[in-house]
Amino acid sequence: MAARAMWKADLALGEIKVPVKLYAAVRDAKVHFRLLHAADGAPVKQHIVHPETARPVPPEAIKKAVAVDRGVYVVLTEEEQAALAPKPSRLISVEQAVAASAIDERWFDRPYYLGPDGDDEGYFALAEALAASAIDERWFDRPYYLGPDGDDEGYFALAEALAKREAVGVAHWVLRNKRYVGALHASGGYLLLETLRYAQEIVEVGALRPSANRAPHKREIALAEQLIGALEDRFDPSAFRDEYQEQLKGLLAAKAAGKVVRFPKAPERKREESLVASLQASLKSSRRKETSHGRRA
């Protein structure tokens, strides 16, 4: 069953416009609950009330205030709020295109770990400079598909051009009174638009290395490398399932049928004493697994 488009807009690159439809790429697969009044099982409603009278305050009587300091608020009138609201539009405006490699998480591979140890200022300056030129995974919020809306040629031409140039567009749009910033990229021949988080929402963490006396020994690194190698495999995300959700659905079905459900307890994990001993024991057990099950595909 085809999904319903959330919105229609024109994707604008300078003078060129490509009509598109927006679709959610994320599907809500989680179980949702409603709050009920225990006594009569009726759904619960929320009202905004006055703290003293506990009486609901009608929406038109509610004033909205912004904190400017601790305990100090400034009330904004409806006209003031309306004046600040972003203007509605049907444009997804691509403001800039940057190299995909600058936004991809592969930017991790950039050699900024060569920054001098012990020189914090140098570190932070470098980390900041690099961070400023790239978007990493912390920025990405929610993915949406864009589908063609009447101009298939323009749509697929843009997807191909983005892929060929290995570029990502940074775009702005206004949807339901909210302004968004997003990254436009090509994925499997289609256009994908991902909302990005605002700059202020990202916690910056610069590079940080342990002092020499806390750095791992060569032997430990060699063992850890072997262990990581033994645990290496191809990533098949579909092999991981949300067991909690499945169990929750099972519980709900069982309860509806009037059954009692039991769940097994997790076994205690055995822990080795020293780091080297743990690594060796882990390697041994991973080798055992390999010989008994054959190499994993």
Add this chain to the structure above:
Amino acid sequence: MAAELEAVAGPRAFWSGTLTFGLVSVPVDLFPAVRSRRIAMRMLGPDDQPLVRRYFCSADGNALTRDDIVRGYENEDGSFTIVSDEELDALAPKKSRDIDLRLFVRREEIPRQLLERPYVLAPAGESTKAYHLLAETMERAGKAGIATFVMRGKEYLAAIFAEGGTLRAVTMRFTTELRTPDDVGLPAVTRAPAEHRQEMERALAELTAKELDRNLLEDEYSRRLLELAEAKRDAERDVVEIEEAPPADDEETADIIDIMAALKERIGAAARKPARAEPAERGRARAPPRRVAGDDALADKSKQELYEQAKKLGVKGRSSMSREELIAALLEAG
């Protein structure tokens, strides 16, 4: 002012667990690597009293306390199945606090659409050796780890990245949460004529920049909102003073940890005050004030009070949470 606010609004340790790979255990604290910095508007009544949200029964219209409320799942026939906290707690697939590193993969193998919420992992516990070992080995090998863990009665799939000597975890969506172009019903990919493609390439070339312009990522709306509010405050127009909990003293803010400071302390790099310049000094962005309601009120509460509040809100896994975790969970629960 922004810098001061920044200091009190620093990130908190959010969850503690143990990263395990093979038989090696790496105790870690999780810190959110993103935080909401959008401005929340506070609602006031006609007499400037701050308003509150209350629950009412939709049938009899009576005001309800949290103890009157249960959680129900709506069945297809419109009836509800009531589910208790205890039942949800018992569902957690593993009671352990292990972040189980099950697999190592090449970083580029991880589809970005799956990545959801980033956290910084800081070493916890007495020895940081295993942490450094894992971080360094993964970084050298260019590998990311795939882990599963249970946090607050919910199962997460996560990618563990090593970068700059630190580890971070990004929770991932399960593939069942992601649609394919087929699911959406997009038409089959077709090749556009060459002239069309060239036209698009030219358009992209014109927009191409070497470096990302950070101004494009500014929250312009929040900035303008705060500018307007501050201008009105300076003009003494529509200013309302509301009694709020006094600022926490140093001891009380001790549990509010700056991620960078916490990492530095634990990693044992040269001691230096954390760089706290952040947005205000970068010029354009002004740090909006910290969240209006929650933080202070919560920081002043005892663990028992926090627990009671968490119970009312139905925060899962609350019985095993520390005070800080309760605060973080309550903030998240809104």
